[in-house]
Amino acid sequence: MSFIASSLDSRGVATLVLSRPERRNALDQAMVSELTDALRYAASDAQTRLLVLAGAGAAFCAGGDIDWMRRVASETPEANERDALLLAELMRALDTLPKPTIARVHGAAYGGGVGLVACCDIVLAADTASFCLSEVKIGLTPSIIGPYVQRAIGARQARRYFLTAEVISVAHARELGLVHEIALAEELDARVARMVEALLAGxxxxxxxxxxxxxxxxxxxxxxxxxxxxxxxxxxxxxxxxxxxxxxxxxxxxxxxxxxxxxxxxxx
Structure with a gap:
């Protein structure tokens, strides 16, 4: 079963859609591996000019799948660390993709979803979007995504939101530097299309x-x-x-x- 829907149009615009809507596109091992493979392919594909990352259903990405993390936590420390490295490789693949990337964000972007957002070059969000670095509420830390998020919002703000796990409104996310532009939900795709056109000129x-x-x-x-x-x-x-x-x-x-x-x- 595929958890990433991919397409490439005649202009070279690749779209990757997180497609696990019944779990609010929460990341598990299969989804992380599939998305990493798709990013690596886009990086090496001469036909791909730029990439749009989006989510299906009600949310962009709800972070890590709790069932997956509980299962991995019960394995050996070595296996646990190897699994964590899969997510680290995903974030690096997205962050270093040698082509422009746009995050099309709607609904919730929590935990690892914020990491995906922070790794994209341009973030366009619906006015209904919200963000949260929620890890400490379940006894974890935003470790793997931390460097990317801190780079986006600065160390001082990262300290606050890493510790409090407050929900960040889309307006405040723009003030923090996590989001570049906000659009009405019904106008988000049109705004993404205009940004795509601007990027294709380069x-x-x-x-x-x-x-x-x-x-x-x-x-x-x-x-x-x-x-x-x-x-x-x-x-x-x-x-x-x-x-x-x-x-x-x-x-x-x-x-x-x-x-x-x-x-x-x-x-x-």
Whole structure:
């Protein structure tokens, strides 16, 4: 049985839908493995330009499946840790995907669901969405997702919400930096579609490098070594086939090659 519904349109827009609505898309071993495989495929697939992550049913993702976690907890420490690493690999696969990612969030995003949100590049949420780092209420901690969530909202706010497990409204989630934009529930898909169009205007290689560069910027002070690294990168980008095509297309007042669909038609 598949817990991830996947599709790829003619523009290269991949959509992955968490499809376990009877459990509010709670993550278990099978779902984590399937989603990780789907992300790794999208990362290596030349036809995939960007990815939208969504949830079926009433919620985006209710976090970890309690039955799964109870079952794993009774196994040996080694087996327990191996299982936990599956979730860690999922978060890393999503966070480092070399293509733009959009989280389409509706309903509840709790626990691991917040982790998925924090790992996506752009988060568009319905006005009915809510968020919660609920782990401490069941004697656990947001350990695996913690680095990604803390990066998104900052250490000070992470301390509060890791400890209190308060429900975070969508409006406050935007204030915290977890959510980029809020839309009425009935307008969410249209907002996602507009964001997809904005992303398709960018060059795939440039987007992958721009995304990777954010980690470099975060880890290095602004000093000569970073200046030289950024100068080296932009020089290489200007001289790349993609960079040359983009500059030529601009001067020739035509769409660049990546703005054409698989039939060669302009998708501007």
């Amino acid at each position: 060059a795939p290689g440039a987007q992958a490098e721009a995304k990777a560069s954010t980690a470099i910027f975060a880890d290095h002070p602004i000093e000569e070594s970073l200046m030289r690294e950024t100068a080296k990168r932009i020089a290489a980008r200007r001289g790349s086939a993609e960079g040359m095509e983009g500059l030529a297309a601009f001067l020739e007042k035509r769409p660049p090659s990546w703005r054409r669909d698989r039939n060669g038609d302009d998708v501007s």
